[in-house]
Amino acid sequence: MNQIFAPSYLPPQLRQSATTRAMMADVMIALVPALGMAVYFFGPRVLALCAVSITACVFFEWLYRRLTHQSNPIGDLSACVTGLLLALSLPVSSPYWIPVLGGAFGIVVVKQFYGGVGKNFMNPALGGRMLAATFPMLMTNWPQPLQWLPLLGVDAVSAPTPLSYLHEGVLPPQGLDLLFLGDRGGCMGEVSAFALLLGFVYLLLRRVISARIPLAYLGTAAALCLIFYPAGVNPLVWTAYQLLSGGLLMGAIFFATDPATTPVTPRGQLMFGVGCGLLTMLLRYCGSYPEGVGWAILTMNCMVWLLDRLGMPRRFGVSPFTVTRRWLDGIRDSLLEIKFVRPRFPAGLAGLREGRAPGEVYLDTIRSHVKTFAPLFLLLAGTCGLLTGLHLLTELDSARAELSQHQALLSQVMPQADSSSETPYRANGAMSIQAGYTDEGELVGYCVEVQSHGFSGVITMVVGVNLNGEVTGVAVTSHNETSSIGTRAMTPEALSRYVGMSGTIRSSGDNSVDAVAGATATSRAITAGVNRALAIVANLDTEGVDEYADGQP
C-alpha cells in the first residue's frame, strides 16, 4: 500500500532567512568599519574610489548579461561586493581608471566568461586587483595616513609600509598598537586590523562565513612566523607584525572566504586555508615583492577542484580506520595491475634461413631513412655548430673587454693593486666592495662603489682606499652632470687631488679639497662620496664574516 505521493510542497517547509542577497549585504555591512577607518585615514577620496568601483562593476555585469541576453541578477548584490572589495584593496593614490579597468576584467573576464555568480574559479575582485598590480608604479605608491589626498590631481608621495621593513628583515618603526588601529601606509581597506576584525566577528555571528578558512590561514601564517624569524627579533613580536601588516587580515577574512572560489567541503576549506598561509609566507619571505596575499589566494583558488575531491567527508558509519584500509587496498590493487613485459627483439633470426645475415632485410629501410633524414640532421648540426662558435667567440670577446675595463678601473683607483675580487662584506651605502691584491697576493685595500647626489642626478663612483685609510684613487663610472661644466670636477687632475687623503675631507680649511670653480655641486658630491667610502672602509666589520676564500692565495 505504498501510494506514490507527489507533494506540491517539498520538505522542509521552513527555510532560513539568509538568501544570497542577504549574505552579500552582510559582507558589505562587515566592510563598513574598514571603510570608515579608511576615510578617517585617507580622506574622502576613498569614498569617491569606492563609488567609481561599485558603479563600474555593476555596470559591466549588467552590460554583459544584457548583451548576451541572459537573466540579470545584479539584484543579488554580488557585483557590489566585488566593487567594494576591489576599491578597498587599492592604494588611495590610484587614479580613477584603475578600479574601472580592474572591475571590467574581474566582472567580465574572471566572472561572467565562466558563467556568472558561483561558477567563476577565481575571486573577481582579487583578479581585478592583480591586473591593476601590473602597473607597479601606481600600485606601490603608499601615501602617509592622516594626510588627506585631494579628490583630483594626486601627486605621488610614497612612504614605506611596515611590510617593506619586514621584507628587509627589520621591525617597522610603528608600534603594534598603531598598526592594530591602522595608522600606517597601505591599501585603503587593509590598514586597520581592528576594523577588519570587527567585520569578521559580524560575519561569524551572522553565520555568513565559517571560521575555518580564516583561522587555518592566519594560524598557518603565524606558525611559520614563529618558526622562521630573523635573528635578534622576538618571535612573538615578529609574528604580530607579520599578521597585522599588509593585506593578510583582509585577505583571510574577505578574499579567502568568497564562497564561489573556495572549497565546499569543510575539510577542503581547512586545507585551502593552510595552503593560503603557506604560500603567503613563502612569497613574503622568498619573493621580491613584499606582499604575497593576493597571489597566494589566487593560486589556491585554482586548486579548489582538487581540494574539493580531497576533502570529501568520510561516509557516515564507515570508521576512519576502514577508510584508510580501503585506500591502501586500492593502492595495492593498482600497483598489482602493473605487469612486467619481457622485451621482445623485433629483428630475430628470421632472415638466416634464406642465407642472409641477421638484420639484412632492414638495411633497405634504414638506407632510405638515412637518405631522408641525413640532410636535415646535417643542416641542424651545422646550424648548431655555427651558433655555438659565434656564441663562444662573442662571449670571449665580451669577457675580455669586461676584464680590460675592470683592470683599467682598478689601475685608476688603486694603482698599487694588480688584481681585485669580490668581498662578502656589506655596508650601508656601498653598492659593492672589492678587495685589491698585489701579484704576491698581499691585500692592498678596498675599492668601494658608492653613489652620491650631484647637481643633476646620481653620480656613481669607485673609490680605492688602502689599509691605512688613505684614498688611492677615485673614478666616476656614471653620472648625469652637465658636460663641460659639471664634468670639470671629474677630470683626472681634479680627481687625483683626493689621492692620499684620509679621515673626513672638508671643502675648506684643514684636510680639504677645494671645489672646482663652476662645478661646486658636483665637487661636493664627489667629496661626499669619497667621505662615505672612507667611512665605510674605516668601519668595515671584517670580524663578523667568515674568512673569505675562493682560490685567492
Added chain:
Amino acid sequence: MTHSFFGGVYPATRKASTRRKPLAPLSPAPEEVAIPLLMCADGLSAPLVKPGDRVLLGQPIARRAGGGAAAHASVSGRVTAVENCPHPWGGVSPAIVIRNDGREAPWEEIPQPLTTREVSLTLLTQRVEEAGIVGMGGGGAPIWEKLDQAAGRVDTLIINAAECQPYVTADHRLLLERGKYILRGAELLSRCLGASRTVLVTEGDKLNAVESVEHRRLVRGGTVRLCTVRTRYPLGAEKQIIQTVTGREVPPGGSPLDVKCVVFNLATVYAIQDAVFRGRSLTHRAVTVTGGAVSRPRNLWVPIGTSLRCLLENCGGLREPADLMLTGGPMMGIPQDSLDTPVIKDTNCLVCLTNLERRPEQSGSVCIRCGKCVAACPMHLAPTFARQALEQHDLARLSKLHLEDCISCGCCSYICPAQIPLVDRVRQARQALERGGFEI
C-alpha cells in the same frame, strides 16, 4: 555524554506558544472518528467489525492479517461504514468510521494488568502486538518486531524525547506530565531487552520536564540515565541520536542493532507501559496543534481517528488563512490538503503555517558554492555535488556520492541561501540511480 554528531541546523524552535499548555482532552468530542486500516509500515490490517456494529472504547476492530497492526475503537459508538478516506501519508486508504455516542463506555474484556515482575519478553511482545503499538515518532514501524529482534542483542536502550523539530511540544508535555510512567516503561523495556544502560535523551529546550524527571529519579532511584543535549536539528533522527549517546555510527545500510543500540520514541514507551501495566490498547495519543495561523495553539490528548477539522475546532479555528497545513513537524512533515484526514498513531502534531512563517521558496537562484549544505548534512553527504552531477547527467559521479545514505532530514534545503530544493534534488538523483538513467 561527550559525543556529538556532525552538521545539523538550528531553526528557531517556536515552541513558546504551546510548551506551557497541558495535554487536554478534546472538549467538543469528535462526532465521528475514522480509523484507517493503514497505520503500520507493514501494510493493511483486516477489519473485525462491519457497518452497524456497536463498539466500545478499546474494543479491537481490526487485526493483523499478514501485515498491519491491530486497531481498537478510540470512542464508543456505532460503526457507520468501512470506506476510503484521506490518509495523512497521502492518498486514500480504507478506514472504519465510528459515530461517537459520547458515553466513552469502556471495553470490559481488557487483558489482565501485569506487574513488573510478571513481565517476560514473550509476554511483553504479545501485549504490544495485541495493543497495536507502532512507532509513534513517525514511520509507524511495528514495535513488536523491533522488540523481538533487539532482545539480547543490545547494550544501550535509548528513549528518544529529543523532539528536535520546531513547533512540536507533544512529547515535551507527555514527559512533563507522565514522567513517572515513562520511567517505569523505560525500566521495563531495559529489563526485558537485557540492555546494560538506558538513556533518556532530551533537548535543552524542555528543562522543566528534565528537572521533574531528574527529581523523580533522585527520589525514587532507577537505572534510567538522563542526557540533555543542546537543541539541534536533527538530533531526533535515529542514527544521530545513537551517535550522540554512544559515539557509534550505524554502518551504511545497517540497522541500530548493528551497533548494539535500540531507539524507542517517548510516546511509544508510554503506550507500551500503558498496555502492560494497565491493559489499555493504543487508542489515544498526544498531539500538538500549533502554528501562526491557529487561534489558540494547544496540546491535546486525542482519540486516534479524530479528523484534523475537529482538532482545529478545539483550538478556536484558524485566525488567518493557513498557507500550509502539515502533520509531523515542519522539517519532515507531510502537507495535508484535506481537513477530513484523521489522526493516526504516528501523528504528533498539526502545524498551520502562515505565509510569513513559511517563506515560500523563490526559484531561479543559482548555487554560489557556499558549502553550507555540506557542513549541515548530518549524514556526511555533499548535496551540492549531487545537484551538480544531476544537472550534468553524470551517473558515474552520482554513484560515488553515497546518496543512499540520505535520511531526508531537510537540513540542506533549510540552510541553502540560494533556496535550491536540495532534498528533492537528492531524491531525484537517487531515483535516477535506481533506474540507471535520466529519462523522465
